Amino acid sequence: MPQKNQPPQVIVHPPPSLWKRWLTAIGTIITLSIIATMITGMLYLVLFGESAPFGNVGVINIRGIILTEKSRGAFSSPATSSEDVVKFLSDAKKDDNIKAVLLDINSPGGSAVASYEIAEAVKQVRQKKPVVSVIRESGASGAFWVATASDHIFANPLSSTGSIGVVSSYLEYAGLLDRFNVTYQRLVVGRYKDAGSPFKRLTGEEKRIIQGKLDIVGDVFVKAVAENRNLTLEKVREYATGMVFLGSEAKEMGLIDELGSKQDAIDFIEKKLNITAQLTEYQKVPSLIDVLSGASARFAPTTGQTLPSPYLDPARFEAIALSDPTFYS
Amino acid sequence: MAKESSGLFLRRTGAFIVDIICSWAFLVRPFAGLIEKSVSTKGFAATVAFLSEHPQTVFSLNIISLFVSFMVISYFVLLQYVTGQTIGMLAFSLRVVPLNHRLHWWQCITRNLFLIPFFPFIFLMVTEIATLAWSKGEVRFLERISQTRTIIEPHPELKEHVTKKALRSLSWPSKHI
Numbered sequence: 001m002p003q004k005n006q007p008p009q010v011i012v013h014p015p016p017s018l019w020k021r022w023l024t025a026i027g028t029i030i031t032l033s034i035i036a037t038m039i040t041g042m043l044y045l046v047l048f049g050e051s052a053p054f055g056n057v058g059v060i061n062i063r064g065i066i067l068t069e070k071s072r073g074a075f076s077s078p079a080t081s082s083e084d085v086v087k088f089l090s091d092a093k094k095d096d097n098i099k100a101v102l103l104d105i106n107s108p109g110g111s112a113v114a115s116y117e118i119a120e121a122v123k124q125v126r127q128k129k130p131v132v133s134v135i136r137e138s139g140a141s142g143a144f145w146v147a148t149a150s151d152h153i154f155a156n157p158l159s160s161t162g163s164i165g166v167v168s169s170y171l172e173y174a175g176l177l178d179r180f181n182v183t184y185q186r187l188v189v190g191r192y193k194d195a196g197s198p199f200k201r202l203t204g205e206e207k208r209i210i211q212g213k214l215d216i217v218g219d220v221f222v223k224a225v226a227e228n229r230n231l232t233l234e235k236v237r238e239y240a241t242g243m244v245f246l247g248s249e250a251k252e253m254g255l256i257d258e259l260g261s262k263q264d265a266i267d268f269i270e271k272k273l274n275i276t277a278q279l280t281e282y283q284k285v286p287s288l289i290d291v292l293s294g295a296s297a298r299f300a301p302t303t304g305q306t307l308p309s310p311y312l313d314p315a316r317f318e319a320i321a322l323s324d325p326t327f328y329s
Numbered sequence: 330m331a332k333e334s335s336g337l338f339l340r341r342t343g344a345f346i347v348d349i350i351c352s353w354a355f356l357v358r359p360f361a362g363l364i365e366k367s368v369s370t371k372g373f374a375a376t377v378a379f380l381s382e383h384p385q386t387v388f389s390l391n392i393i394s395l396f397v398s399f400m401v402i403s404y405f406v407l408l409q410y411v412t413g414q415t416i417g418m419l420a421f422s423l424r425v426v427p428l429n430h431r432l433h434w435w436q437c438i439t440r441n442l443f444l445i446p447f448f449p450f451i452f453l454m455v456t457e458i459a460t461l462a463w464s465k466g467e468v469r470f471l472e473r474i475s476q477t478r479t480i481i482e483p484h485p486e487l488k489e490h491v492t493k494k495a496l497r498s499l500s501w502p503s504k505h506i
Contacts (some may be wrong), residue, residue: 016412023411029416032407036355039396040360044363047367071390276375
């Protein structure tokens, strides 16, 4: 028992060796750093997962081919899902903090249905707040349709725009099958059920029918452009050869409003609304399952799309389209 | 004695600075991107105006701060519990010792409560600096509560000297050093 007025003992235990302590310290901080990185990733998904709740100018990217289905995995070529974009536009419309929407477009087009859906959603947002589009390298076909729905379109003088038209071409293998003595056994109910099948020859009648449907889709596209851009139908039909126009040509034709960059579009918004733009991006963060599976998007029916047959790889289609503008005509 | 006290104070200050730099580089920097994404304004006035208009942002920043402080406190607590020394303490030959027989978790947590950036713990930062300066680097307020001390790594030849010095620091305020 300690005597009175004796100070308590301070016990100094002999420490482990110096190198062990350094190793422990360094190992601990590295482990904690890894944990911090994982927590950051989780917080990013929770706080910024699908919407962009902060900032006053919502930026929605339209990249790659426009499709109706959900975006594919991170390892495949870029694609934009109309489902995602319509949701972002809806969120931006409801969010009172968002004063304007900026569509950042770099897309060769895509599904007619998907483009139509996005264009209609843009018109809904326009009723409440301004929507400005900026076309980067490519804003053609369906992507151009989407851009025309906005209040103001910016494009680079060398951007690829226009391509007002519809394509549904596909490869027909009937001759190849004949050559290798492979027979196509036709079993259908409904004589046009297999119209457009690549394994049989397209008859004249079937071709006329499919062409008719494409004409209807094309007409809808032309009317939408005429209405959105305040041009006469005749004028737009003149332009609707499927030809791609450079940004400078499109400006002269009245298909876009102004030549400029993304910064010019931001300056335009700031001047129009008298605000300081705080950009905030709407983006879909792919889940781990999406990334690992790299699920492919399914295509719309062959009729009425601005994509070729689903038997062509869309990534190849994008590459061809960007390198050879006449592919659309 | 005054020289030894200022030496301890300077060592402790240096060790803390090294620990803060390590914490920032390895534990806080991963969160920097999140903070930048939350608040993209430039300038104090613009940031204050932005935060006042966006309560959601303030809430998110609080959540991020919570995790940042958790990571930083974990660094101090874990290393002080396992080896008695953080990286800064290793560099400056300092060590945490208990006044009882062994170091417990609650002692390591208690002595680092001043790192929590929320009310009322944030006021502990002031008391810690004040008591450390008052005692010339020998003991902080939370060290008294947690029954721990920070001492210079005992050199085998100076072991007795250091022990007596640590014993002297038990009184408050110590006027007999």
